[in-house]
Amino acid sequence: MGNEELIRERLDVVQGRVAEALRESGRPPDEVRILVASKYYAPEQMAALAGAGVKLLGENKAEDLLRKQEEFGDAFEWHFIGHLQRRKAKDVVARVALIHSVDSVRLVEELAKRAPEEGVEVLVQVNVSGEESKYGVEEGEVEPLLEAAARSEGRVRVRGFATLAPLVERAEDVRYVFVKLRAIRDRLENSWSPHFDLSELSMGMSNDYRVAVEEGATIIRIGRALIEETVGDPLVRRLDGS
Ligand SMILES: *Cc1c(COP(=O)(O)O)cnc(C)c1O
Numbered sequence: 001m002g003n004e005e006l007i008r009e010r011l012d013v014v015q016g017r018v019a020e021a022l023r024e025s026g027r028p029p030d031e032v033r034i035l036v037a038s039k040y041y042a043p044e045q046m047a048a049l050a051g052a053g054v055k056l057l058g059e060n061k062a063e064d065l066l067r068k069q070e071e072f073g074d075a076f077e078w079h080f081i082g083h084l085q086r087r088k089a090k091d092v093v094a095r096v097a098l099i100h101s102v103d104s105v106r107l108v109e110e111l112a113k114r115a116p117e118e119g120v121e122v123l124v125q126v127n128v129s130g131e132e133s134k135y136g137v138e139e140g141e142v143e144p145l146l147e148a149a150a151r152s153e154g155r156v157r158v159r160g161f162a163t164l165a166p167l168v169e170r171a172e173d174v175r176y177v178f179v180k181l182r183a184i185r186d187r188l189e190n191s192w193s194p195h196f197d198l199s200e201l202s203m204g205m206s207n208d209y210r211v212a213v214e215e216g217a218t219i220i221r222i223g224r225a226l227i228e229e230t231v232g233d234p235l236v237r238r239l240d241g242s
Helices: 003-024 043-051 062-072 086-092 105-114 139-151 171-192 209-214 234-239
Strands: 033-037 056-059 077-080 098-102 120-125 156-162 200-202 219-222
Touching (some): 003 033, 003 043, 003 209, 043 062, 062 086, 171 200, 200 219
Parallel strands (some): 033 056, 098 120, 120 156
16 A cells, blocks of 8 residues: 555544544534644645645745745645744744744734734744643743734734644543543633634544543644554554553
């Protein structure tokens, strides 16, 4: 089987499980977008992703984003999901539809300065699990970021929140992370609705996307589940005794 068919087959599996999780948790179908993490693919492998029906990519590195967009810029919707250094903000800001990893007031200010006329959409990355993760801001630091974005007069539009759950054996063990991110959003949604539509929750990866969907994810970020057949497969994991 060619690479393209393999990717398509595994993407089908993920889509099926997402649909099931939406149904079982009483959420409407089509409420979750599947983003594929493009860091696992070299520029010459991008055609296989497009051929397999992948629509939405998330890149981690500014340099790789530039290289891959040279040839495949129009083939996908592009998001940025990696840690964004301030000095790279200008390279990324006009090239992506959404930045999932905004984690400082200074980055918000840099994006406001560098954003094109129409502005840029971002998610605030929250470190929900505390010491276990080094990415994102703590809950108490979220509002200063929203305030900085509100000062940008439409240049930086916050669309919601993202989080990276710690890697665990059983996805159940990180359910609390997803529950908490949604609770943070729910708490801030009303008071911030004059400024921002905070409806997006980017949470869940290959290991735990099912649980994330049950808890309200609107974007899941998938990498290894398209590469290794057994990743994210609850049946295989149960046979392992986990
Ligand atoms: C690589 C990556 C993913 C995908 O992780 P998998 O475990 O391979 O599914 C998701 N989010 C971010 C920020 C990543 O860097």
